[in-house]
Amino acid sequence: MPVLRGAVTFSRFLVEPAEDAPADLKRWLVKALKARAFEPIDRKSEEERASGFVELENSEGTDFSSGSISYGEYALFAYRVDTLKVPGPVLRAELNKWAAAFEKEKGRPPGRSEKAEGRASLRQMLRNRAVPGTKVHDLSWNVEARQLQIWAASRTAVEEVMNAVETAFKVKLLPLVPAAMAERNGLAEASLGPTAELLGVELSAEVNHGEA
Template sequence: MPVLSGAVTFSRFRSTPAGDPPSDTKRWLSKGLKSGHFEPIDLKKTEDERAAGFVELENSDGTDFSTGSVLYGEYALFGYRVDTVKVPPAVLKAELSKWEKAFEKENGRPPTRGEKSENRASIKHMLRQRAVPFTKVHDVSWNLKTNQVQLWASSRKTVEEILFAIEEAFDVKLQPLVPVSLAAEAGISDEHLVPTPELIGMEISQSEIESSEVSHGDA
């Protein structure tokens, strides 16, 4: 739980309403989180290998989103859970090899390509039913007064996925809080963002400084 224990890998954004600001913050939060809530993978009904959605911060199975589980002072805290189910290729290959040997012993011939393909699918399905989903929860901190959003995720692809989910669920736009965007917001031009010689380890001679001063004076 990085948001409570102090991990440093996170990205910052500023949120702005895409439409009218919400009149009831608590209801808006609950409605948005529930619209994009996490639903576990049903291994018996679907072949999906991935499921993702919002969960309560301190309960990765919780999707009730009561006020007490989401609001912490001026912050809305919740998680974005991602479950994946995959059959390791090595395991599938080993099981298929066992089946091929048993087939050849029983039938006196090796299986055909079509028989291999058919049974490969059956074996993969069987192994998938036994698989335990791998779960990863990414914490989200949203300051409702400053409109700053922090995402605890290191993968750019994951960050983009969470951003899209938040924008869709809450009807907001998220802008990265990086030097370039902050400078633009403050009215600072790009030329003032160029690294100084001191920063990149270049020494400036006294003659260069005097020459620069003269040129500026003539201008």
């Protein structure tokens, strides 16, 4: 939980609100979070990934009560991603053991349809036993200053959370980095380069002149 304990890499964004600003910000936040709340992977399905918003201090919580997301002028919540995938080598090993047991019992190797059924049954068994991999990315949103921080180091993760926020809240996130800020303010990218003073060029010239 980097937002409340310790430091980690984060990305900052300016939040460009929708044209129709909500009258009740807290209600608007809760409604949007619930609409895109995390739902666990259905183990009986084929899905291998699930994602959505959760409470900051409870990665299982999706009630989003005012007390769980409001910290002064900040709204704090998180984005959770679960993955559940049966490794191919594990499934093949189980299938080989099943085929050997089948041949020993029946006196013949399993047919194509029997093998397909066995594979499906074994895959479901392994999915039921598997523990999903979970990643949780914290978000800190200063609603008054219209600034959002996504606490993630991976660019892919940041982009996924960005898309989720923009979709759920109907807003636009603008990166708060020098190049992007300069572009929004009509400044040329070349103007962001280091100055002669910063590089010490003038100082070097003065020293050389004095030595001459």
